[in-house]
Amino acid sequence: MFMAKLRSLTNKNVCKDTGPDDVSLTITHCGICYADVAWAKNIPRNTIYPVHEIIGIVKEVGSNVCRFKVGDHVRVGPYVNSCKTCEHCKIREEVHCDAETTHTFNSVDEDGTITRGGYSSYIVIQEGYVIKILNNYLLISAAQLLCAGI
Secondary structure, X not given: XXXXXXXXXXXXXXXXOOOOOEEEEEEEEEEOOHHHHHHHOOOOXXXXXXXXXXXXXXXXXOOOOOOOXXXXXXXXXXXXEOXXXXXXXXXXXXXXXXXXXXXXXXXXXXXXXXXXXXXXXXXXXXXXXXXXXXXXXXXXXXXHHOOOOO
């Protein structure tokens, strides 16, 4: 079912436009964890775009975004969206979402765009799924820390 939905969306935008609650970032680095190796080998099946440990620099922010500014160093974990209404999402435990979370890669976001993971050159994400990294921290050193939840 996922692959059929994915194929039907192949003519959609590669990346969604930056909305009022979104942060657009240029991806500078990405880490690879054990799960990415499994996904790259297509062990879970239907994997097209692996890698979820994303590091980048903010290039644009939506009009409602207040926690980030252009030039900030940021990171993105395994999720870029969720239902936001279930008991788990309300307490920021999207990993247990009752509906369905949108993964950083290999998922279809609410606007129909396909998430393409850390091998992309840029990504647009809702502000709540972006975390700031200190600007003096070396970006190349940050990506490998993400899968461990740091």
